[in-house]
Structure formats: structure tokens, C-alpha cells
Amino acid sequence: MINKWNKTLLAVLIGAALFVEGGFGFGVTALAAGGEQPQTADTAAAAGQASYSLTPLIQAAVQSASVEAAPSGRRIAVTVRMYNSGTERLRVPDFELRAQTADGLEYKLDASSGNKKALKPQEIAEMVFMSVVDSTSPLELAGLSFVHVDEYVYPKQETQLVSLPLGSDVWYGGAGSTDRLPTRVWGQTFAIPGLNSRLVYTPAGFSRQTTEKGPAVVVTVLAENKGTGREAVPDFRIDAASDQKKYAGVRTEQGNVQLEAGEKAYIHYAVQLEANAQVDRLIVMTTETFAADGQTTAIDTGKIVIAVPDGGLAEPTLDTGYSIGTPIRIDPLSKAIDHTEISLVELHIQQNPGDSYKTGFAKFRLTNTSDKSVPTPSFEAELVSAGGAAYSGMRQTSVPDTLNPGLGSVISYAYHIPLSESSGGFVLKLLDGKTASPYNLTIAALQVPVQQEVDNGTTLHLYPFDMTLEDWSVGTNYVATNTTYSYKMKVTLDLKQADNVVVDSNFSKLHFEVVDKLGRVLGTGDSAFTGTQKLVSGSQTLATSNIQSEQIEFPVILNLYEQFDTASGAAKRFLKTLQ
Template sequence: MKKRPWKSSLTAIMLGALIVQGGTAVWAADSDPAPVAAPTVNYGLTSDIRAAVKSAAVTPTASGSQLSVTVRLYNGGVTQNRVPEHELRVQTSSGVSYTLKPSGTNKESLQPKEISELVYMTSVDTKEIGTIDQLSFVNVDVYSYPKLETTLLAMPTKSVWYGGTGSAATQNLDNLAWGQSFSIPGVNSGLTYSAVEASMQNTAAGRVAVVTVLASNPGGGRETVPAFRLDAQSETKSYEGKRSEAEPVTLEAGEKKYIHFAIPVENGVTLTNLLVLSTDTFVPKGGGQAETLATGKLAMAWPKDQGTSVAVPYTIGQPIAFDALTKVVDKSTEVSLMELHLHENPGEGYKTAVAKFKLTNTSTTPTATPAFLSELVNGQGVTYQGSRQANVTAMLNPGLSYVVSYSYIVPQSEESTNFSLKLLDSAAAAPFTTTIAALQTDLQQESDSSISLYPFDLKIKDVAVNTQTTAQLMYTYKVRLDLEIKQQENVVVDNNFSKLRFEIVDSEGRVLGAKDATFTGANKLITGVQMIDATNITTDQYNYPFTVNVYETIETANGTAKRLLKVIK
């Protein structure tokens, strides 16, 4: 028995009808409001099912071209409706027609009020596709002779993306300014986005452009961030990006969240553009490898300053204003920069900067110690990575402050006195980092009368070095100290706190002995006169007079960091 062909009435010629409210096209199969507004023109496929083009793309391949189309269907009826049997074809302005293959996951029927997306793709061995100006649903009755073809719906396709590199990829795309808010054309979502930070970061696998995008839900219900990605482009090449968040990102009404994209690039490349691409999955019927189809939607210029967070002027000791969306620092934890010093390191060949942060728990219960990273940036944009002290208390007790130190190794040629201090989150876009605060501040200058090692103020009143020789010809140096030490209240100092190192150096610059002293424990430094025994050595080849170099030492994951505090002659 022959199948009856689909009626050619094109469902009462409703297929071309548009219903537009407030400048936005909406689904309009009946008088009920649509579950989700669609920002695209839609057409009647049947009396109940309406169709809209989500995306259409022609992208070059090694041997030709790939044509892909995604169509969104909406069943506005009150019962389940079957999608008519059809082929999806695209027509060029020169009259050439291409038939696309359907994805194996395309639905054959829709429940009432259901929205579904149908994905189609084909590859052809030619690069001369031309301009696509129409796509159509065509029913083919293979049981009639000659076979009977009926066009169920023809839709113009004005927003076709023609992939490529450089300016070719951005043709027909709207261009955004950096930071400009946008929604993704054709994508069934009310979420809006804005690019807020871009940085070039180095990994063991190579160089990566990391872009942070702020997603906002201005609607009244929960929404999940749809599938899309960011690619980067140079003048001659495209670089594919990947979202760092493996799990779906869901936003409640009025909520904002960051999403992150990592784009591997080549060393030395100069990026020109970022592309926003919607993505769909094509699964071959009968099995085979699923393929991601990407369609360019928007373009934005790669920021000249890499879109980095602007460092705000900061006064030492004031609470730091963190990004409101950060999860690194608990809302009840107050963080303040208490010290920032840069010092020479005699004999080391480099300078050391040290930053000390006070972490205060303002709540009534213990909170976890925030584990942020930090970078020091000079006025020319040269960045020095910070090394956090190795041992840090895991929890902060209420009403108390704790001190965490970071050290930075910088070259001897560094002469800057004003720096940007960036605090970073290493978890949100792991293994990459994002900025949660950026401070602009001057280095502190040491006082001649006292030394600041927050929460201690140290005044060295007198230092003397005595030498003793044992029967085994071992030479011991005793340092006699007269100190005055003051400590801030309610600041916890434990065995993780930095130490003082006293190095005894002769007139030839040789280190004859050294001794570390602590601010905690049974033999801690105190106000008054005390003796410190330096390390034994087995030579008497030294020259007077002696000099004592006083260092602050901090144990970090990269070893011991030293900050020269004072040279006493």
C-alpha cells in the first residue's frame, strides 16, 4: 500500500506567519504563552509545530566544506505531535541544493509545549559552496513513481556563519566591545554574558589564553548555561577554546556566576579576536563518533590590555575589597595587607619582596583559612609570582587574626617603588587562575629606629659578637642582643610564623656563622638582653671587623625566602 504524500497546502499557509512582541519573535502556535521566548523568527511546520533556525554554518575542512544546521521545534498543541518525515536541504543563491544528514539523537515526536532541537550535517568535497539563502523541510514519497517530493516548509537563512580565519570568520557577525553585555543569537536562553578578564598563562603543556565571562540570569526562573564556547583568532589562525567547568552551570533567578574558557595558543602569537560560538552535537545514525558542530555568533576584539582587572589605590592596613562572587574568601573573613617590602639579598643575586596579610575571622564560628595566590606586577606589566608560606593554620578561630606571608623573587634591576598586587583564585578555573582583587600600592620604607614584622615591632638597641674556641678547634660565635619587642593584640603567632636569622660576616664577605631565632616557643626572642649561639665552624681564617646581617626568613613551597632587615656593623 502506498503512503499518502503530505498535503501541499503547507498547513494553511501559516508557515510564513510571524508573531513579534516587543521586537522579539515568540512561539505562537496557540494563545497560551510560550514556555521560553525565542529570539529568532519562527515558521509553521504543521498546524501545531513551529520551527526556527538556531544556527547554520559552512566551515572549511581539509578536503572541502562541512555544512551544518540546527533547527528548533516547538509543539504548541495539547497532544503529542509527530515530526513529519522529511529531508533537510539547504539551497544556495545559485540554485544548488545539498541534503544534510540528521543526527541519530533527533526526536521523532514532541510532547505538548515541548521544545527540541534537530541537528543536521553533511560534508562535501568542494570549497565552492557559495551563499546559503534558504533551507527547507522536504517530504519524499519513495513509494510513488516517479518519487513525489513535497516542500513542507521553506525558511530563509539570513544568519549563516562562514567559518575560516581572520576577517573571513567575523564576516556577518556582530562585533562587541570588550565588557559589553550580550546574549547569544538564536540560542534558546534568557541569560546574558559579559567578558570581564583575559590573561595569557603558561602551563607545562604550553601557553593558554584564559577568558573569564560573567553569566547573569535576569529572568524569573532557573536556567542552565547553554552549550557554547570561546575561540581565539590571530590574523592567520584560529584556536579552539574549551569551557573549564566540567559540570553544568545553573543560575537561579537574579543570580550571577563566572564561567571560564581556556584557549591553547602558540608561543609568541598575537591574538586579534574572540569568537562566541554556539555548539551542538551530531551523532551519526547507526553508531559512530559524535562530532561537535560550532557556529560563530558574535565577535569581540582581543583586549589590548588583556582585559585584566584594574588595580585600585590601596592603603596598607585597610580591609581588601574582593570580587563579590569569589568563593575563595568567606564573607566573614576580613583580609588586610599589613606589609609590603622589597630588599636586597647580599650574595644571592636577586631581591626579595615580602607581603604579609592579616586574616581576621569576624564571625562567631571557626572558618577555613582562604587559600588565594598572589602576583606582584610593576608599572611595565612585569609579573612576579608569589610563593605562599609553607605551613598555614587550616582554620581561623572567631575574634582572632592570623598572619600569612608571601615572598616574591625579583631581579636586581627592579627599581620600582609602586606595584600592583593581584590576589588570585586557583580553584574556579583550575589549573588556571582568575583575579579576585587587584591593589595598587607603594612599597613600605623601613624605619631607622625600628623594624616591622607584623604583628611585631622590633627595635635592636645593641648587638655584639664574641668568639669562643673549643678544645677541638671549633669556633663558636655568640651574638649578644639587646631588643625591644612589641606585639599587636589578638593576632595569633604560632610555629608557622617567620623567623629571624642572624648571619655573621667578616670583612671579606664570608659568612662565618648563622643562627635562626623564633618569636614562639621556649627560647623565643624577648625584650631585653639575650645571647644567641651561632653555628660552629672549623677555621680561624677570618678578618675583623664582623658584620651582622639580620634577615627575616619564611619557609615556602619553593624553599626558604629571605628578607634583609638590617645590616649591623
């Protein structure tokens, strides 16, 4: 008997602790067991009470309360969390939940048909109550009361079980209601009031993006489990607002997100905006469901306001000390990159002959750091100038499916940049386009210089190759069988390749153009670094195709390019002119 009593007492204490973490924290008047007069709020506070008993073993706390406009008037909604601190299954006591307004009116709230009728031992359940008042006049809630009504006596007898005032935590809907909510600055960790949870959240990322649906803001929140067991991230959302309007957000992750004790993970929210909309705050919103007569009503409640970051942008810490060729620091919580080291090995920006714009050319080495094959990661690469202009990279059309252990592969990106862009350095952002598709998430940001185009004589650098032109000459090739001709270039090369870097048919090609003295392209040709006709050290002959004139013309020059294919066409980087 003593052991059973001790277990029951311990359960009650645990339940009280849970309600301290998740309850509203209102001043409460609670009816003591045995029908004694209710304690005052001061007495309850002095006693350190944190949960309020409907019965000796069932405690109740208010999780949320709201008043919002409805098609037929004003909707009052309250969610109550109940806890069975006993060791047996207990029936939820019969009671009415009533809401009192500041002007002295009282409204009985209907119980959702989804509310539980009984609680298992140690079970916590949410009970939803709602009533629609046929009035357009503003309503301000002042308090709630739990009332037991005995209708089997005449006149019916009412017993107040619990009475509590409501304060600033009531949600009144709309952007203007945020003044009543607790506020956090950007980057400040918070827990969601009213939820029985050991998870805490830290705003970590904020960016403005444009999709086919229009402008949007994407918010990244770092969730951390401070508890001792696995816990699911509750189904809340983040909205964005200004003084005039509120925009609803959606979580991009599908399904439940489970966190083990001590685990951290990102969750992401996207908020579609109107054109030219400006928002200055975020609102953490929870949603409960009220069910009646086969229909359901979603009830939203604002919990916390978060100020947007200064400048309207928050991303991973910028790496200002990056050196080309070294591994890029990827956000360790990102799941976009698996056992792969990424290094920027080339960044060129220049105007190719004949073009009316500049071309950017970025090349990355991807190295498998594990002992098994891994999929080639998919990421986007964006260049941001000192003036804030963002240029999206066009990735090479084809990439290898997998990376083998200990080996590197090369992936290239091209950029179209206006002639007016004069930045000597850019911020390079690696973007994850899958986790929160169709939105992009920044997984790395680094300050990078543009490589200077230095004439190295006859040596050309096309990572992972260093190609030295030891000799060259231009001639013609006539085919009598079909009376056609082409230009041909005889070259002697010394070709060196970096160790442990694999190239395949997806790698860049050496592209050359035969140009006359007026700048007209007379013919073009391509030579690969792989395959049976690949470039090698020693002498070889390269022939043109696509002849653009009907007769041989001399003198001519050769323009050499590195070229790869993108979804928008061929991307070229000018290398050298051979006379």
C-alpha cells in the same frame, strides 16, 4: 471546551515568544494550515509572526546553519529547534530538510539518529541535520525548505511546508568567516543567537599567560540569569582568532553551571596559542552533535565576534587609593576567598648584603570574619612594575590549615627582583590559581607603594611584632667536651605583639649572621617567635651554629634578618647591622 481552546492558544503564543528570543530572525515563507498557499515574507512580517508552523501545534525555527570543509568535501549542517505548543504528546511530522545554494542547487540533509520522534507538551527539542557534498568548490547557502514527501502515491507528491532564506548568519568556518557574524566591543553584554535562553553574558576578564603547554589567553565571562527560574549555562566555548588563524578554546569549569533567577557567576575559557601568536578577536562557538551509523560528528557554529580589549588586558578595576594595613577589595563574585578579610601589612624591596639582586617581601594578615573556622585561602600574589614587568611571589612553605573566628594569621611572600628595577610603587595582584587551574584569575588589583626602609634606631618592625633592642653584646662559647666553640649574642629585648593575630611555627624567624671585617660570614643562628625557646621580652642568649672558621675572630658585626622558608629556599629581609 472553551478552557481547553484558551490553554492551547496561550501555549501557541508562548511558543511564538520563545522563538522570537531564540530564532534566527530570517524572513520566512510559511504554509498556512489547511493547505492554503504560503504567506509571503511581507505578509508574515506584517502579521507579527515569529514562529513558523509545521503543523497547527508544532513550530520550527532554525538555530544554526553552517558550511565547513570536511575530509571528503563540504559539510552542510543545520540545527532546527522545534516546539510542541499543545497539551498532548505529539509526533514530529515527516519532512525532508533541503538546503538551496546561491547557484540554484539543492541538497537533501540527513536527520541525526538522535533526533526526537515525538515531543511532550510544551517541550522544545533540537533536531540536527547534515549532508556531506563530494566537492571542494565553495558553497554558499541561500535558503532552506521543509518539504513533506508522500511516497505512497504515484508519482510521489511533495508539499512545501516552510521555506526561508538564509543570510549572513550562516557559519562558513575558519577565521575569515567572522566578518559575517554580529560583533560586540569588549565589555558589551550579549545573548547567544539561536539559543532558547534567558542568560546574557558580559566579557569581564582577558589575560595572556604561559603554562607548560605554552602561551595562552584566559577569558572570563560574567553570566547572568535574566529569567524567572533556574537555568543551566549552555555548552558553548570561546575561540580566539586573527586574520590568519583560529585557535579553539575550552571551558575550564567541569560539569554543569546552574544559575538561579537573577544570579550572576563567572565562567572561564582558556585558549592555547602558538609561540608569538597574536589574536585580535574572540568568537563565541556552539557545538551540536550529529549521529549516524553508530558514529558522531561535532558541528561547530560561530555566533558572535568579540573584539579583544584595548591593550590586550582586562582585569578587575584597579584600586588606586589603597592604604597598607586596610582590607583589600576582593572581587565579590570570586569563590576563592570564603569569609576572610585580607590586608597587606608590609611591602619591602631591598638588596640584602651579599646578594646580586633585590628581594621583595610582602606580608598579609588574613582574618576570619565569620563565627566558624574556615580553611586558610590559597592565593598567589604578583607584583607588576610601572614598566609592566610581573614578578611572581614565592609563598611561605607552610601555612595554617584553618583560621579561627575573629583571629588573624600572617602569610608571607618573597620576590626576586633585578637591581635595575626602580619602581617606587607596584600593582599588587591577588591571583586565584584553583578555579581555572592551571591558569590564574585576578581577584584583586591594587596600587601599592613600597615601604621606605627607615632606620628606627633600635626598634625593628616584623609584623605583628615590634622588637626593641635595649642592649646587646657578642661573645664566644667554648664547649670543652668536644672542643668546639660558637659565637653568642646576649640581648635584652622589649617585644610587643599586635592583638588578635596568631603566629605559629610557620611564622618568620629572626636570623642573624656573624660577619668579620672582610664581610665573611663566620656563623649563623635562628631564633623563633614561638615554641619553648622563643624570643621574649628581657635578657636572653642567642648562639650561632655552622661556624665557618677555625679560630675566633674579632671585631665582628651582626646582621639581623627576618627569614622564612619557601619552596625555592630561605627568603631573607635585611633588618639592621649591630656593631
